Amino acid sequence: MKPILIAGGGIGGIATALCLRARGVPFELFEQAAAFREVGAGIQLSANVMRILMKLGLGGPLARIAVMPKGLEVRSWQSGERILWTPLGYEAERHFGAPYYHAHRAEVLELLVGALGSANIHLGCKVASVAHDAQGASLTLEDGSTHAGEAVVAADGIHSLVRDQLFGKGAPRFSGNVAWRGTMPAEAVAGLKLDFLSSNWWGPERSLVHYYISGGRTHNWIGVGRSQAPSRESWSATGNVDDALAEYAGWHPQVLGVIRATTKLFRMALYDREPLPTWHAGRVVLLGDAAHAMLPYHAQGAAQSIEDAYVLAGCIADAPGEPVAAIERYERIRKERAEWVQRFSREAEELFNMSDPARVARRDSRLHENQQKYPSGFPEGQQKIYGYDADAALAGVPA
Ligand SMILES: Cc1cc2nc3c(=O)[nH]c(=O)nc-3n(C[C@H](O)[C@H](O)[C@H](O)COP(=O)(O)OP(=O)(O)OC[C@H]3O[C@@H](n4cnc5c(N)ncnc54)[C@H](O)[C@@H]3O)c2cc1C
Numbered sequence: 001m002k003p004i005l006i007a008g009g010g011i012g013g014i015a016t017a018l019c020l021r022a023r024g025v026p027f028e029l030f031e032q033a034a035a036f037r038e039v040g041a042g043i044q045l046s047a048n049v050m051r052i053l054m055k056l057g058l059g060g061p062l063a064r065i066a067v068m069p070k071g072l073e074v075r076s077w078q079s080g081e082r083i084l085w086t087p088l089g090y091e092a093e094r095h096f097g098a099p100y101y102h103a104h105r106a107e108v109l110e111l112l113v114g115a116l117g118s119a120n121i122h123l124g125c126k127v128a129s130v131a132h133d134a135q136g137a138s139l140t141l142e143d144g145s146t147h148a149g150e151a152v153v154a155a156d157g158i159h160s161l162v163r164d165q166l167f168g169k170g171a172p173r174f175s176g177n178v179a180w181r182g183t184m185p186a187e188a189v190a191g192l193k194l195d196f197l198s199s200n201w202w203g204p205e206r207s208l209v210h211y212y213i214s215g216g217r218t219h220n221w222i223g224v225g226r227s228q229a230p231s232r233e234s235w236s237a238t239g240n241v242d243d244a245l246a247e248y249a250g251w252h253p254q255v256l257g258v259i260r261a262t263t264k265l266f267r268m269a270l271y272d273r274e275p276l277p278t279w280h281a282g283r284v285v286l287l288g289d290a291a292h293a294m295l296p297y298h299a300q301g302a303a304q305s306i307e308d309a310y311v312l313a314g315c316i317a318d319a320p321g322e323p324v325a326a327i328e329r330y331e332r333i334r335k336e337r338a339e340w341v342q343r344f345s346r347e348a349e350e351l352f353n354m355s356d357p358a359r360v361a362r363r364d365s366r367l368h369e370n371q372q373k374y375p376s377g378f379p380e381g382q383q384k385i386y387g388y389d390a391d392a393a394l395a396g397v398p399a
Helices: 011-022 047-055 059-065 089-096 105-116 161-167 186-192 241-247 253-260 301-318 323-352 357-373 380-386 390-396
Strands: 004-007 027-031 042-045 071-076 082-087 101-104 121-123 127-132 137-141 146-149 151-154 173-185 198-203 206-213 218-226 264-272 284-286
Touching: 004 011, 004 137, 004 146, 011 027, 011 047, 011 105, 011 301, 027 146, 042 047, 042 105, 042 206, 042 301, 047 059, 047 089, 047 301, 047 380, 047 390, 059 101, 059 105, 082 089, 082 357, 101 105, 101 206, 101 218, 127 151, 127 161, 137 151, 151 161, 151 323, 161 284, 173 186, 173 241, 173 253, 173 323, 186 218, 186 253, 198 323, 206 253, 218 241, 218 253, 241 253, 241 264, 264 323, 284 323, 301 323, 301 390, 323 380, 323 390
Parallel strands: 004 027, 004 151, 027 121, 071 198, 151 284
Antiparallel strands: 042 101, 071 082, 127 137, 137 146, 173 218, 173 264, 198 206, 206 218
């Protein structure tokens, strides 16, 4: 069998390579950067994605670098009053059959890359174009070399060149919001006596979540809100603590304490994409942010790309020599799910950053009622996100 060609070595591309290898399918991965890299910030790994990472044998190694939060708490920005509580920790692990972790992105990436090894990985190789016909698919790099394979998986992110090539140039949609991302050594917030939680704060026009990562050695926060001065969609644009404090002026002392303790701060504008009518053309298929870039309110972008990777690898392994049938099956299984999460994440923007006091009161009482309705503590949306079983999804749409 000719290899599956993967364009892009972010979390989605690397997960695709790992899932293909686990199924015995050959691949070649092409990443434009000279080294795999991730930003020094936190990532939430919910049960739906942990279930897959455990199947890849990464459950133990991840447990060693991650933090298992006891619960997800949402508090009001100024009074600190609790709006919502969802158990995580061992209760969520029992309920969903997999843990919920907080981890450092760079450490997760290092672990994935370590599991992958260096065979069939081509760094410093920017894909310039792709082609396909009835016999095969290929990609051409910027240096002019062409590589042939069975199919191309485009995991080249929100600015996907392959997406543009297949479906015409389209710009990502600016959400009107900017994300702050800060980290600090745990000792810097020791005085705040923070618990091991996903601590969410909702206020007018902005929200903030903070949690421990790196086995509890580092604290991390993400603040999302309207901004007069949007910045680039870039993980490397740095931010200024005084500017962040000004945007969160008047917020609860715990929030301000976390921001004040920041030692490393990034600021990036938040974009997503409109759904596409299809994710593939013949033997070329999109995956991860290239297919369904989403806003980060439910912390699901990387999780969805890993779900994609697992399902796509399963479809390819189930249909040797029939890549188009495999790709069509992948799309049937994944598109509706990922685009629902994409929509749900867009809707959350309004829920998290609401300003009008009457609407805020209505939202809070609805969430309180919801809490009574679901004795497990997990509202419907969370059940649907965290409960996803990629093997059941594959079994539900036979090859
Ligand atoms: C503020 C914020 C917080 C988030 N928090 C979470 C979270 O807690 N949990 C979660 O699951 N998700 C989270 N996400 C989403 C998550 O980060 C992304 O969805 C995920 O990283 C997408 O992975 P990807 O591999 O599809 O794309 P990317 O990570 O963008 O990777 C694409 C790769 O392709 C490479 N590439 C691009 N073009 C080419 C080319 N022409 N040739 C070769 N290589 C190329 C790039 O260099 C890059 O390495 C968050 C996002 C934001 C903005």
